[in-house]
Amino acid sequence: MSTTLNPGERPTGYLPEGADINRNIAARRLRGKIWQALFFSSLVIGLLALGTLLYTIIDDSFGYIAVQTKIDPEELSDRPLAELSKEELIEILRANISAGLFRRFDRDEPFSERSKESVLQLIEERVIGREVVASFKLTESLLERERIEATVRERFPRARLEFHSWLNRDFLTRPMSSVPILAGVGNAILGSLWVIAITMILAVPIGILGGVYLEEYASDTWYYRLIETNINNLAGVPSIIYGILGLAVFVRALEPLTSGAAFGVTDSNGRTILSAGLTMALLVLPLMIINAREAIRAVPQSIRQASYGLGATKWQTVWHHVLPNALPGILTGTILSMSRAMGETAPLIVVGASTFVVFFPDSVFDKFTVIPIQIYNWTSQPGSQFRNIAAAAIIVLLVTLLLLNATAILLRNRFKRSY
Amino acid sequence: MTVAELSAVDMAQANGRYAVELHNTHIYYGSFRAVKDVSLQIERQRITAFIGPSGCGKSTVLRAINRMNDLIPGSRLEGRILFHGKNIYDPDVDPVEVRRRIGMVFQKPNPFPKSIYDNIMFGPRINGWRGTKAQADELVERALRGAAIWDEVKDKLHQPGTALSGGQQQRLCIARALAVQPEVILMDEPCSALDPISTLKIEELMLELRRNYTIIIVTHNMQQASRVSDYTAFFLMDADRAGQLVEYGPTEQIFTSPNDKRTEDYISGRFG
Ligand SMILES: Nc1ncnc2c1ncn2[C@@H]1O[C@H](COP(=O)(O)OP(=O)(O)OP(=O)(O)O)[C@@H](O)[C@H]1O
Ligand SMILES: [Mg+2]
Numbered sequence: 280m281s282t283t284l285n286p287g288e289r290p291t292g293y294l295p296e297g298a299d300i301n302r303n304i305a306a307r308r309l310r311g312k313i314w315q316a317l318f319f320s321s322l323v324i325g326l327l328a329l330g331t332l333l334y335t336i337i338d339d340s341f342g343y344i345a346v347q348t349k350i351d352p353e354e355l356s357d358r359p360l361a362e363l364s365k366e367e368l369i370e371i372l373r374a375n376i377s378a379g380l381f382r383r384f385d386r387d388e389p390f391s392e393r394s395k396e397s398v399l400q401l402i403e404e405r406v407i408g409r410e411v412v413a414s415f416k417l418t419e420s421l422l423e424r425e426r427i428e429a430t431v432r433e434r435f436p437r438a439r440l441e442f443h444s445w446l447n448r449d450f451l452t453r454p455m456s457s458v459p460i461l462a463g464v465g466n467a468i469l470g471s472l473w474v475i476a477i478t479m480i481l482a483v484p485i486g487i488l489g490g491v492y493l494e495e496y497a498s499d500t501w502y503y504r505l506i507e508t509n510i511n512n513l514a515g516v517p518s519i520i521y522g523i524l525g526l527a528v529f530v531r532a533l534e535p536l537t538s539g540a541a542f543g544v545t546d547s548n549g550r551t552i553l554s555a556g557l558t559m560a561l562l563v564l565p566l567m568i569i570n571a572r573e574a575i576r577a578v579p580q581s582i583r584q585a586s587y588g589l590g591a592t593k594w595q596t597v598w599h600h601v602l603p604n605a606l607p608g609i610l611t612g613t614i615l616s617m618s619r620a621m622g623e624t625a626p627l628i629v630v631g632a633s634t635f636v637v638f639f640p641d642s643v644f645d646k647f648t649v650i651p652i653q654i655y656n657w658t659s660q661p662g663s664q665f666r667n668i669a670a671a672a673i674i675v676l677l678v679t680l681l682l683l684n685a686t687a688i689l690l691r692n693r694f695k696r697s698y
Numbered sequence: 699m700t701v702a703e704l705s706a707v708d709m710a711q712a713n714g715r716y717a718v719e720l721h722n723t724h725i726y727y728g729s730f731r732a733v734k735d736v737s738l739q740i741e742r743q744r745i746t747a748f749i750g751p752s753g754c755g756k757s758t759v760l761r762a763i764n765r766m767n768d769l770i771p772g773s774r775l776e777g778r779i780l781f782h783g784k785n786i787y788d789p790d791v792d793p794v795e796v797r798r799r800i801g802m803v804f805q806k807p808n809p810f811p812k813s814i815y816d817n818i819m820f821g822p823r824i825n826g827w828r829g830t831k832a833q834a835d836e837l838v839e840r841a842l843r844g845a846a847i848w849d850e851v852k853d854k855l856h857q858p859g860t861a862l863s864g865g866q867q868q869r870l871c872i873a874r875a876l877a878v879q880p881e882v883i884l885m886d887e888p889c890s891a892l893d894p895i896s897t898l899k900i901e902e903l904m905l906e907l908r909r910n911y912t913i914i915i916v917t918h919n920m921q922q923a924s925r926v927s928d929y930t931a932f933f934l935m936d937a938d939r940a941g942q943l944v945e946y947g948p949t950e951q952i953f954t955s956p957n958d959k960r961t962e963d964y965i966s967g968r969f970g
Contacts, residue, residue: 498771499771579808581804581806581808582808582810582811583769584766584769584802584804584808585804585808585809585810585871585874586810586820586824587766587769587797588764588766588797588801588802588804588875589797589798589801589820589821589824589825589874589875589878590794590795590797590798590821590824590825590878591794591820591821591824592794592824595824599820599824600810604811
């Protein structure tokens with residue numbers, strides 16, 4: 280080859296010269312501009328989609344409602360009801376409902392033992408009977424107030440129009456109810472927290488330890504490679520499959536354990552918080568392992584060598600160097616898994632989340648509902664007010680997820696190290 | 699008997715002339731023989747340089763001396779490497795202990811992402827060191843002074859070691875190795891990532907350390923080998939790419955009147 284090449288000679292082929300150079304550069308720049316525009320429009324489309332989503336949710340969460348009461352609260356007392364004593368409230372209740380109903384309430388729970396709040400609630404439900412007869416979206420409420428007022432005056436002459444935020448303190452703390460305005464996500468939030476807690480207690484340590492073993496200890500043999508492939512594939516299995524697995528294993532086969540029967544709980548079946556948490560743990564475990572391995576693999580080999588070179592054992596190297604340096608990555612992955620578990624609906628429906636739970640869970644053997652299930656349930660109900668509370672619940676879920684992700688970023692930055 | 703027990707006896711007698719001896723050592727990566735039949739004896743409290751073209755197995759031999767090769771899956775050694783007369787590849791020898799007594803400094807400075815203080819104390823701590831805070835402070839100072847970096851870092855002991863310059867980081871790594879009181883220090887091209895001034899500092903440091911430690915250094919820098927080392931080992935690949943020891947002797951002799959033609963070619967730059 281080298282014998283045929285003459286040093287001083289120019290190579291053949293054409294490299295732009297003179298005016299061609301500028302033309303060539305202009306063409307290259309133009310191509311770059313086109314791509315840039317393409318990137319930008321993708322960004323805009325993404326933002327539009329996100330904006331639309333937020334708009335519809337917020338549009339449904341706030342707005343005018345037309346409220347009708349059987350009786351005006353001011354007719355009951357000349358002072359605001361909240362300022363009255365319990366005895367006065369009981370009197371008002373007695374005067375406004377039938378004697379039979381009053382006796383029944385007394386039998387359910389003697390008035391002497393009831394709190395003032397519970398009496399007040401009875402008055403609100405039975406005597407005043409606040410009822411939302413119509414609800415309006417935020418945009419119409421802001422832009423078409425006159426039309427709304429006219430409609431309400433015509434169709435519900437006795438109703439009063441008030442601006443209502445479906446997302447409010449009561450909504451966050453109250454349990455489920457069949458009356459939308461009285462319903463809340465309180466027990467769903469609590470249910471979600473319980474399920475997530477169990478999921479994380481199981482999946483985080485097992486995931487991290489499993490990841491450490493595969494990355495640092497397992498040799499490169501066919502059975503470990505098989506396990507690895509399996510874990511990678513499990514991460515892609517549709518979540519409903521995990522639900523079916525959970526139903527078969529935790530709800531049915533392990534019912535004595537998951538229902539708490541083995542621990543002396545009697546009034547329950549296998550469709551408990553515990554079963555849900557275990558199922559979710561199975562679902563996020565592959566993600567946790569994969570993520571922990573990635574984080575561990577990102578720790579530079581030179582750090583391990585330095586540690587071994589000083590006479591550290593494998594365990595000391597893992598404990599003092601690999602894990603601390605992998606921690607930010609592991610934390611990020613943990614919180615992302617948590618967000619995933621938080622938003623999952625399908626497997627929990629299969630495992631048997633109850634869509635109508637009015638009490639607050641107080642043990643892992645309780646029936647449960649979670650926020651996404653509640654949203655799913657409400658969106659499938661007739662009546663526009665269920666749409667309103669579904670939207671409010673979606674905001675709750677989104678804010679929770681946002682907070683989780685923000686925590687992930689904060690933690691990652693806090694523990695980040697430079698090599 | 700473990701290396702620890704042996705060396706205690708040995709130290710008491712203080713009669714061993716050689717710190718490390720390789721006898722007919724072959725080193726394999728899987729089925730590939732990277733080093734073939736190397737025998738050499740490293741003199742105590744001297745600096746021995748390994749030179750030779752890229753890929754001839756210098757690093758491989760060096761890593762075999764403190765069993766760092768064990769960390770590479772598939773690596774295997776035949777023959778014996780004696781340390782205080784004990785074969786460190788005997789089944790009853792724990793590589794962890796070997797590495798404590800034979801420290802290593804790597805080509806790329808690799809301080810831990812921790813404070814300078816913790817970088818130094820890590821080795822002693824994991825090796826079971828016990829002592830007061832004052833004793834720890836003293837240990838840190840000694841190690842840093844030993845590596846000629848004390849004056850530069852004494853005011854920022856609690857700042858990250860990774861924030862130092864490359865040359866300082868490398869001396870920190872040497873200090874870190876000194877802190878576990880090794881007898882032998884292996885250095886694999888310790889100056890290849892450094893500027894000439896830092897290189898000079900490390901070379902001066904090596905001459906200083908030579909009083910108390912046995913040093914083996916791999917280098918591609920012929921001037922460096924001739925400046926600092928007492929003995930030089932020249933390696934070369936044979937036809938099937940296995941590294942071999944071609945010539946080993948006092949540095950002066952290797953550089954002025956080598957016995958082997960190949961050594962002469964390599965040193966005068968006509969080769970490799
Ligand atoms: N981890 C490894 N796995 C497989 N083969 C290896 C490994 N490390 C080194 N080798 C091979 O062993 C031979 C010797 O490598 P070694 O790193 O010891 O050479 P060297 O003399 O240090 O070279 P250099 O001067 O470039 O650092 C080379 O052929 C190399 O490809
Ligand atoms: Mg090398």
